[in-house]
Amino acid sequence: MRLPTAIADFYRRRNWKPAAFQRQAWEAFSRGESGLIHAPTGTGKTLAAWFGPVIAQLKSGDTAPEGLRVLWITPMRALAADTEKALLESIADLGLEWSVMRRTGDSSASQRAKLRKSPPTALVTTPESLSLLLTYADFQPKLRQLDAVVVDEWHELVGSKRGVQLELCLARLRSLNPGLKTWGMSATIGNLEEAARVLLGPGQCPTIVVAKQKKRIDIEALIPANMERFPWAGHLGLNLLPEVLEQVEKANSTLIFTNTRSQAELWFEGMLKARPDWIGQFALHHASLSRSVRDQVEAGLKDGSLRCVVCTSSLDLGVDFSPVEQVLQIGSPKGIARLLQRAGRSGHSPGQPSKVLCVPTHAFELVEIAAARQAAKEKTIESRRPMSLCLDVLVQHCVSIALGTGFTEDDLYREITQTHAFEQLSREAWEWVLLFITRGGAALEHYPEYHRVIEEQERYRVESRRVAQRHRMAIGTITSDSVMNLKWTSGGSLGTIEESFISRLKTNDGFLFNGRVLQLVRVKEMTAYVKLAGKQTRIVPRWQGGKAPLSTELSDYTRRLLGAPDSIRARELTAISPILSLQAAWSALPTEDQLLVEQVSTREGRHLFVFTFGGRAVNEGLAALLAWRLSQSQQITFRAWANDYGFELLTKGEFEQAEAALRDALSPDNLLDDLVASINSAETGKRQFREIAQVAGLVFTGYPGSGKSTRQIQASSGLIYDVLAKYDPDNLLVDQAMREVMRYQLEFGRLQESLARIQGVRWVLTEPARLTPLAFPLWAERIRAQTVSSEKWSVRLQRMLESLNKAADSTPRRRRVAS
């Protein structure tokens, strides 16, 4: 393809050359194709997508086209501003009279109104803002002239409900203009082609353009000098602080990634204490800090004035800054793709590999680091599986469209079944959705406030202003953890903090925030007021365990290496070998063709450990299943815990299980029914329903500043779940909650595979004298306990009271029964 002179000049002036993948993308666009561009950040992928429609315009000779031509969707508001700037720069340079605007949740009301009246040539926006734009009847016709939609960072959206929401919006855009071209951009994921097909919808053939990647990425570990004293479990990991400081000292700029906000807080505070002379060159970056603080840090990273930034996934994507000299990762890498992406933030000098130095916080993370390296070497990387049949998102979308132009039943059905997510939507489910938005479903039929949409002469529309207003405010599928504002008593905002954490504190308790110890003064509505803490303040740790699970791929590799530590040469594995020897001596190593089961008695009771290495989600499901099945034949109460490696069941008193009984209880027969029964007793479905209730508009999150606590909303979604389950059992949203639990929380497919594997291997049952190195982390980090019981309430309570009384008799302290 001959490039228009303006484009050739654009490159010449910068001493650049169009990359091969850029040319491929432009050519595909000019042929009218749609597809996906796969290129790493900083290689010119924006221009690869952007110049497609630009070149078409230049060739047409019309430099000042009418109406909206390009829609640019970005998953993050923070990215929108940078993108808008980049697009504007190139336009000015090319001599085009295009206007570019952005529309995000941050835009002011007057900007939004102006935009709807006279849209720009190119609009940068988010999936939520696009949905919102579709609710305005006067705006939809303006989308008919659209040439191209570009979806940036599609890999971030594809596995989520936001992705589903965008699929529906894209289907609408294609209905308005069948010639519309869709281009996505994605970082490395395991299922690139599937992602491309999801973007375009079923029956389309996407063009995939791939940029050549030459860059090597090195994954290394900081190995503790003294392994004997290195912990077997825990996430604080400050043991290696001196070594980390040494590394930071060596480089001009360092980025330290952590896995959670509280871990970032701890490390930041630890480093400040150790090196007070570095104050001012050090900063903290995470999503709870106020926008202005984050902006300052990002600016500092851009101009190179900061020596070191401790951050969370808040800097994983979106924020554009020049590469730092080195990247450190504290704690488990959690996923291969994520680790590679983080490594990519370092050393872009030509010929130099990107490098990430992993800092383990406990011994087994050494194995995970070696596993991540091995997986990357074998080019194994996580997939992002698209979601489907999310009726909550569909309900929301239908109300949006009814509010915009209105719709007829058949037209909209045809349109939404053009998406990957709803390709399989049955006519019955579709009719249920229509009934739900017009009548509120069986349980809510008698309440006019749930008749959000009215049907008149076969057209579905929203008439009520109140419904319209509420709906526009509630659009979106992100239901984040509930947060509260954090303010000084003297005025001034510090950022936000998890409501669940604040509710655990008492007045005058202290906690760490942005390197300072703060003291809680009072909580009023949705704001926590604090002051600097005095020396005597009791400090409450905010740590709640490593929440993000290990990816499937990474846990597979971890099992491989743990079972056969000699299979590859890795310094990490040499370092951990004394601990693995201990495991082998006390019990056994969990090799790939065996299942290791340990039964241990301690003062707490009888522990059963099963190491499946199926990943946390699967292990949680297996724990609930096993506990439930075992409790069917006897009156017994279990507490169950799981981590990525295995799960633990704890029970009081004697409990001896032979292999045959355990094998029987872990049989794949009747799996679905038993699993549903077992997780019902653990109330998992209710938890999942929170999100669904909010997305489907069953719970209204309140007007901004109305001070309604998210916890209240979550509590009420629990009530709704109970009531719907009782009075409207055919409600498909309740059904969806169950399906989502199966598929995404318990990963039913993987669970099934896991059970099949377990049945096929040899079982090694051991009876160690004490907790083994593998069992210890499960014991020490008990998070998210589930109770499964077939005993009577009164039996359980009596036993607990007895044990509390015994404990009270043996300690001089005053007994505490209630808490």
Add this chain to the structure above:
Amino acid sequence: MTDIEIQGETLRLDHRRALVWPRHEAVLVADTHFGKSAVFRREGIALPEGSDAADLEILSALLADHGARRLYILGDFVHGALPRGHAFYNRFNRWTGLQDADIHVVLGNHDAYLDCSALEGVHWHRELRLAPFHLVHDPDEARDGFFLAGHIHPVTRISTRGDSLRMPVFWQRRAGMVLPSFGDLTGGYAIEPARGERLFGVGPDAVIPLTP
């Protein structure tokens, strides 16, 4: 069922969150919060009706099982302002018509906008003295005698390393007894008993003393 002696009277704690006073042939409950689904709906939370009818049935059963001739509701009878003509008025009037017992309601803070005239056959009280007891809604308003009150919705959690249970409780204090909230869907307030106070845990089929 658990019997306790207070002020020379025998009181019976029923797991249906009711206090029974056999000598007076009375059943006492607190914080029924009738009509709460309507109030939730007004706040934008989708809840169908249903629990009111179920709650009234439990009250009937309590009266019948204990052969009681008096029912005392210790405040927060309704959850919030109910519009005139709300289905609850009719339902409740129909229900009272079928009872052999006298219905007494001590008004609570949630009852401020209650349209008392729309409900038939109910004795309304600000507070009520039935020696040796003083029936109030909010324990803080009790001045003399041994109070029987609601308002707080007391709950507690019992945890050991191996198990954990959260439950509503009867909270026996020096000056009186706080009843658990009768209605479900009303949440609870975790209390810390002071020295000398007693807690009785309420389960699905029993009431069990938590403190000696």
